[in-house]
Amino acid sequence: MTAIDDVLRHLDEQEPATRARYFDFLRIPSVSAQPRHAADCRLAADWLVRELTELGFQASVRDTAGHPVVVAHHPGPGGDAPHLLYYGHYDVQPAEPLELWTSPPFEPTVVPGPNGERVVARGAVDDKGQVMTWLAALRAWQAVAGGPPARITALIEGEEEVGSPSLDAFLQANAEELRAAIAIVSDTNQWDPQTPAVSTRLRGMVYAQIDLRAASRDLHSGMYGGAARNPLNLLSRILADLHDDDGRVQIPGFYDGVTLVSNAQAAQWDALRFDEAAFLGDVGLSVPAGERGLGALERLWARPTCDVNGIWGGYTGEGSKTVIAAEAHAKLSCRLVGQQDPQAVAEGLRRFVAERLPKDVTAEVQIFSTASPIEVSSDSPYVAAATTVLSEEFGRAPALIGCGGSIPVVESFRRILGMDALLMGFGLNDDQVHSPNEKFDWNCLVHGARSHARLLGALGRVS
């Protein structure tokens, strides 16, 4: 016997309180990339410790070389109840460019949308809103049943948006404490507002910064133009060379380990009837970019990419300045699939840049983060349980999908803790993740919380 109906009723009754707590969490500008927000990251960690303590957990803020990690334990009912590790991150992307927000990024604002109310704020969905779905489920179980029907460990980090530089060491140092039967991660999307999803495929990543340096100082373009090497022109040539005319990446060895998707896989994705025109149309585009001759979902989920994420150098202020800059900079990231090795791609990128350097120009290639691509087995009992509860909650079976983004922690869990992960998330494609006016549909948060409550019931029953 489970108390699931009572738990779900309690969740529904508590919606206003859940929203108030969610808004408190969003108001903390816990931007991990910006050192001026370091204290805010700690405030977010402290907030989570208070929240989890209220839910009956033994919770603490744990220091790392970077932003702290929150770890919390609930013994559950004891006996042979399974041990579940809930993972999330409290840090958020920078809010810039601020002028494009319609409301302050750290003041959650409710606006109407086609799927009902939506909450606009940095972190609304990624990942504070998604963390809120399972916190609310745990709170309901605590209120109705005195605690969850499983032993729970919560692990909430503060460096996901900068590539989790401290997490691997933390997992290694605390492997025994953290190892569980499965990691449950809510940082992915539904298929659409009506259709839930479990993500079984994640792209990996290499994130790099290229710094070119030529002359010892900025030069007057009249006095030196025609004699002095211009690192901005050179940077453009290097970045332009990254792709051929068919959109294939030219880094040496880049496609080593990339495998074609099976016919069965392709058929399953075809059945999802992905509307790429609408996907692109939502953001003002009409023509797919990327490699030619491939299906849309294959390009997004099963093909690697190389995108320039930022570029700067020379005079970028108002008006004109006739300067040949001394330095030029770019940030870029490769998304990886199949058996691609992030270290090999990083090495290939270094070689690619070095081969294009004329005399007098030096290049530094900094690798900010790497993550291997991963596939989660789609026939695990946890995927089966998720399929059942999502079907109950949404009235239709979840899509088993890929995800173009990276969740490096999933690879770390497998590599360091020997654990698989269940990726059950409730974002939508139009959530403007990492962009101005990030939002989370309130309906998604509610269905997410109810789904997590059901999953706890299902996995607890299993025990």
Place this chain on the structure above:
Amino acid sequence: MTAIDDVLRHLDEQEPATRARYFDFLRIPSVSAQPRHAADCRLAADWLVRELTELGFQASVRDTAGHPVVVAHHPGPGGDAPHLLYYGHYDVQPAEPLELWTSPPFEPTVVPGPNGERVVARGAVDDKGQVMTWLAALRAWQAVAGGPPARITALIEGEEEVGSPSLDAFLQANAEELRAAIAIVSDTNQWDPQTPAVSTRLRGMVYAQIDLRAASRDLHSGMYGGAARNPLNLLSRILADLHDDDGRVQIPGFYDGVTLVSNAQAAQWDALRFDEAAFLGDVGLSVPAGERGLGALERLWARPTCDVNGIWGGYTGEGSKTVIAAEAHAKLSCRLVGQQDPQAVAEGLRRFVAERLPKDVTAEVQIFSTASPIEVSSDSPYVAAATTVLSEEFGRAPALIGCGGSIPVVESFRRILGMDALLMGFGLNDDQVHSPNEKFDWNCLVHGARSHARLLGALGRVS
């Protein structure tokens, strides 16, 4: 009879006072490109009016659509004394990047150098220091002889560093007032610390900004990478295409009007024994860039260029952000020679960009400024007079040189006022013009002032 010996002695005696006035002028941060310094530009204009009034001029600040122009008149001795127009600019380049200055850019600082004391400040040479050379000469003539031996008009604008957008209209509206026998401009360099120069060839310019826009907002590079057009990658391709592998510019029609230098011209430049290795070595470079198979001075003075002056887009802050930007931007400038038509080059650039735009990407090409290339006749009586007085002052004849930079006003004087210009400047190649730690050797200022005093005497005698 002239009072030239007395004038020169007075100049020498007044060096400390000249320096004090020069420093006052340098302390005004009259950066024309930055709207926050608009009031400082007006302060610099007011300062010049006070200075010129002390020198017996009728001086006033004259409004334009942009920063004001200073115009001042001195009747001179009357009779058939020639009418000379002295031109300069009181505006300076932005000081950024501030962190690379060894002293505050608007607090002139004296430091030792191989050629004696040097003054470090934004505008130290370009053009406040050069303007100071002829102001000091006029002051000495005023003190010793009660005024200059010629009728003088001074025209000092405040928008040279942003392409002089208001000057042409001002010249047109005040043509009768401003037209003189010759314009005298000090905004160029000596050949070296010991050798003066008269510049008889100036490159023209087209300065443009390219703004690419793709998606309606910044996108997550995981969610959209492989489907969405990345304007930073595209911008890199467009800028890379600007040159072929031999450094030739690929803008359609770009080389129309470019003529090869004559053998006589090439021989004259060869005789200057330009040390390109030292020229580049001073700024940390060792290998000439630009077109292959051409001499150094030919590349710098007689060949067109296309340099990217600034580039920006996406995430440029600390750390990493996995974003596909909605916009990408670049500033670039072409230096022009011979009969190249700036309007045709601008039009070619627009076409060059438009031809490379895929669907979903729009481009705006803003033209910030244009200037035709120009050659000043080297057998004019004014060049002859300058040759005489510079030979007297320096003990060696001036080099008749080209200049890689643009002084659009020289072209405007010819086109609008039908006047030629005498380009006699006292900068040095290591003055760090437009860069951090701009400087002017005190010796150059002193020789410049003495040369201008002698030139006034020589041209006054001519009358």
